[in-house]
Amino acid sequence: MNYLIYGAGHFGECFHRILVQQNTPVSGWIDQRLANQMKFDLPIFDEQTADRNMNVIIAVTPLVNSNREQIKERLIELGYKNVLGFFEAVQKFPGVFSQYAQLEHLWMRKNHDEMLDNTSIQWLRARLEDNKSKNILDKLCAFRGSLSIDDYPEPDKKVEYYPDDIPFNFQSPIRFIDCGAYTGDTVEAFVELHKKNIISIEHIASFEPDTINFKVLTNTQRELKKQNPEISFQAFPSGVWKCVDLLNFNQGQTSSSNIIQGEVINDSSVSVIDLDSTCQAMDINYIKMDIEGAELAALEGARNLIQTQQPALAICVYHKPKDLWELPQFIDKLQPNYNMYLRVHEHLGLSTVLYCIPKGSH
Structure with missing residues (x-):
């Protein structure tokens, strides 16, 4: 039976190449944004007009759309007979990992040696600190070496940045810095935990340089403030870096907008700050960083905060191959008095987060 590929982006292209190599018929694509266009001489449909009787592969990465299960449920409700979710699809066509590695996206590299030290x-x-973290590290490294489905690190499906198996043990209300706040998804998740009395939040300061995302973020915080007046919110239209500066910025990439070093071009520049000079007086006790490869520079700019206030840290370590070990090593040099944990919250090793919890109460 013929296949339709849901998602006409890079990952969809990888599935297309695998299917063609295996002489598996592909009849087209489903992509809401690109409907009525052509790709590789195949038509792009929207969800309403595609043939419900064909097999559908959901080829949407977490960075593009984290609600892939909702996509599958929606397609089934629309009458599609056979829908392969993301993990089902990679299990059926595991060669897609090697195809995706050719793009050298985030931590993936063509040369396996670049992904390991x-x-x-x-x-x-x-x-x-714990065996779960060690096992996750073993799995990540095995997958980097083999790109085999047998070594695939499955996500834990826990609340990202506050999983219930990490011993945060906050002794006072959380004063949180969200670096790479996107549209406020982490803020919303934290406030939901606050409403359930799982955590207590006093203050949230969010940094998001993408102007489109920032507008949504401020609207999100405004609504959350109405419902939770006891929490104070701040939002800064800035990136986080090692110093105050003006840098190039690759904007409009949804959750993947990123800072680019080089000569500043006026229409793509963004202001960046360092946390030491911006947040020193906030008495922060938790910092999260998901800033598309700028984590090391941002940690340099938070050197004094980390050394003196020793906040809990949730640092993404998947944007570059070396992030997995270089960021923990850098943090350890700044402040050795942390217990370190590793968790994977998304498919493809994305949302791999290093949690650094101060030894003793904080």
């Missing part, structure tokens, strides 16, 4: 990995494994 055995000496540093051994250091990190010894530094991690």
Whole structure:
């Protein structure tokens, strides 16, 4: 039976190449944004007009749309007979991983050696606090070496940045810095935990340089403030860096907008700040960073905060291959008095987060 590929982006292209190599018929694409166009001489449909009787592969990465299960449910409700969810699709066509690695996207590289450093990995494994973290690290490294479905690190489906198996043990209300706030998704999740009395939040300061995302973020915070007047909210239209500066910015990439070093071009520049000079007086006790590869620079700019206030940290370590070991090593040099944990919250090793929890109460 013929296939339709849901998602006409890079990952969809990888599935297309695998299907063609295996002589599996592909009849077209489903993509709401690109409907009525052509790609690889195949028509692009929207959800309403595609043939419900064809097999559908959901080829949407977490960075493009984190609600892939909702997509599957919606397609089934619309009458599609056979829909392969993301994980089902990669299980059926595991060669897609090697195809995707050719794009060298985020941590993936064509050369497997660039994705691993055995000496540093051994250091990190010894530094991690619990067996779950060590097992996750082993799985991540095995997958980087093989790109095999047998070594695939499945996501844990826990609340990102506040999983219930990390011993945060906050002794006072949370004063939170959200670096890479996007549209406020983390803020919303945290406020929901606050409403359920799982955590207590006093203050949230959000940094988001993408102007489109920032507008949504401020609307999100405005609504949350109405419902939760006891929490104070701030939003800054800035990136987070090692110093105050003006840098190039790749804007309009939804959750993947990122800072680019080089000569500043006026129509794509963005202001960046360092946390030491901006947040020193806030008495912060939790910092999250998901800033598309700028984490190391941002940690440099939070050097004094980390050394003196020792906030809990949730740092994404998947944007570059070396982030997995270089960011923990850098943090350890700044402040060795942390317990370190590793968790994977999304498919493809995305949303791999290093949690640094101060030893003792904080």
